[in-house]
Amino acid sequence: MPIYRFLRPLFFALPPETAHAAALAGLEAAWRMGLLRPPSGGEPVEVMGLRFPNRIGLAAGMDKDARHVDAWGGLGFGCVEVGTVTPRPQPGNPRPRLFRLPAAGALINRMGFNNEGAVAAASRLARRKFRGIVGVNIGKNAATPAERATDDYLEAMKAVYAVADYIAVNISSPNTAGLRDLQSASALDALLNALTTERDRLTAVHGRSVPLAVKLAPDLDAEALAAAARTLSAHAIAGVIATNTTTDRTAVAGLPHANEQGGLSGAPLREQSTRMLAALRELLPPRIALIGVGGIFSALDAQEKLRAGADLVQVYTGLVYRGPGLVRELVAGLAE
Numbered sequence: 587m588p589i590y591r592f593l594r595p596l597f598f599a600l601p602p603e604t605a606h607a608a609a610l611a612g613l614e615a616a617w618r619m620g621l622l623r624p625p626s627g628g629e630p631v632e633v634m635g636l637r638f639p640n641r642i643g644l645a646a647g648m649d650k651d652a653r654h655v656d657a658w659g660g661l662g663f664g665c666v667e668v669g670t671v672t673p674r675p676q677p678g679n680p681r682p683r684l685f686r687l688p689a690a691g692a693l694i695n696r697m698g699f700n701n702e703g704a705v706a707a708a709s710r711l712a713r714r715k716f717r718g719i720v721g722v723n724i725g726k727n728a729a730t731p732a733e734r735a736t737d738d739y740l741e742a743m744k745a746v747y748a749v750a751d752y753i754a755v756n757i758s759s760p761n762t763a764g765l766r767d768l769q770s771a772s773a774l775d776a777l778l779n780a781l782t783t784e785r786d787r788l789t790a791v792h793g794r795s796v797p798l799a800v801k802l803a804p805d806l807d808a809e810a811l812a813a814a815a816r817t818l819s820a821h822a823i824a825g826v827i828a829t830n831t832t833t834d835r836t837a838v839a840g841l842p843h844a845n846e847q848g849g850l851s852g853a854p855l856r857e858q859s860t861r862m863l864a865a866l867r868e869l870l871p872p873r874i875a876l877i878g879v880g881g882i883f884s885a886l887d888a889q890e891k892l893r894a895g896a897d898l899v900q901v902y903t904g905l906v907y908r909g910p911g912l913v914r915e916l917v918a919g920l921a922e
């Protein structure tokens with residue numbers, strides 16, 4: 587969509603969060619007016635026991651409250667991951683909390699799970715027409731003490747279970763205090779015990795087993811990653827999403843906004859994230875699928891993730907810099 591070449595300077599003249607809202611309103615309007623024609627020719631794949639119309643997904647955080655799922659489908663996404671949603675609504679961190687680093691093709695965000703709550707997202711998802719896969723990414727409320735984190739994940743899972751094709755367990759956002767500590771082997775083991783047990787109970791209630799995927803941070807060192815992988819392998823989870831944003835600023839040192847607190851996404855994250863994906867493919871059994879996310883700006887970047895072991899890919903920051911035409915390019919580029 588070459589039109590994005592003209593739109594981008596207009597969006598980039600606005601504060602990032604204003605631009606985000608304007609872009610999503612524009613997308614929704616275009617969808618309602620019938621202006622979106624999803625690309626044809628995507629190759630369906632079966633991953634986590636689900637049939638994805640193509641391998642391209644929208645990463646979590648872009649549509650936290652599941653407001654535009656049908657419109658994302660109109661752009662060509664085979665999968666939309668909504669959320670992160672928490673059990674109770676919460677406003678997130680004070681603004682400004684989203685920053686562009688255009689010279690690096692990057693963003694830094696410390697949104698802090700601003701969302702209307704799991705129940706609101708679930709009721710929107712129940713009305714969707716989108717025929718692709720919808721994942722719901724769940725997290726804990728900021729006000730919930732660390733020792734009660736599991737209760738929040740359980741409550742969010744219950745709220746979205748009936749409307750989710752898969753559930754992504756977010757233990758890797760840098761913007762909720764203590765969240766990433768849940769990646770340690772003992773905390774992860776306890777969390778996954780609780781979630782898989784509750785999932786089995788919900789399977790009986792709903793007559794459907796919803797696969798669980800765990801989303802990891804790219805900042806785990808080799809030892810922590812190996813320990814996390816051992817724990818993940820010991821549980822009935824279907825997938826791992828690699829990765830979330832990074833707290834490392836080496837790649838953007840000296841650039842305006844580089845020292846803002848939060849998670850860095852986009853081009854500077856790509857290699858770090860792909861390395862971790864490749865390491866996970868070695869560490870995890872083949873039954874656990876991998877979703878590669880981090881710095882995908884082109885079909886070549888996406889192919890690199892697949893070569894590193896990803897079964898599916900997701901994009902966020904690439905969409906901000908390259909526009910909606912990126913989806914078409916990825917669908918075509920991965921079907922080759």
Ligand SMILES: Cc1cc2nc3c(=O)[nH]c(=O)nc-3n(C[C@H](O)[C@H](O)[C@H](O)COP(=O)(O)O)c2cc1C
Pocket residue numbers: 645646647648650669670684693695697699723756759801829830831850851852853855879880881882900901902903904
């Ligand atoms: C503004 C913003 C908000 C995000 N919010 C979430 C979120 O709520 N939950 C989550 O799991 N990941 C969130 N992410 C991380 C993305 O889903 C993705 O993992 C990360 O940005 C790396 O991909 P990218 O380089 O394509 O952006 C967010 C990213 C950005 C830029």
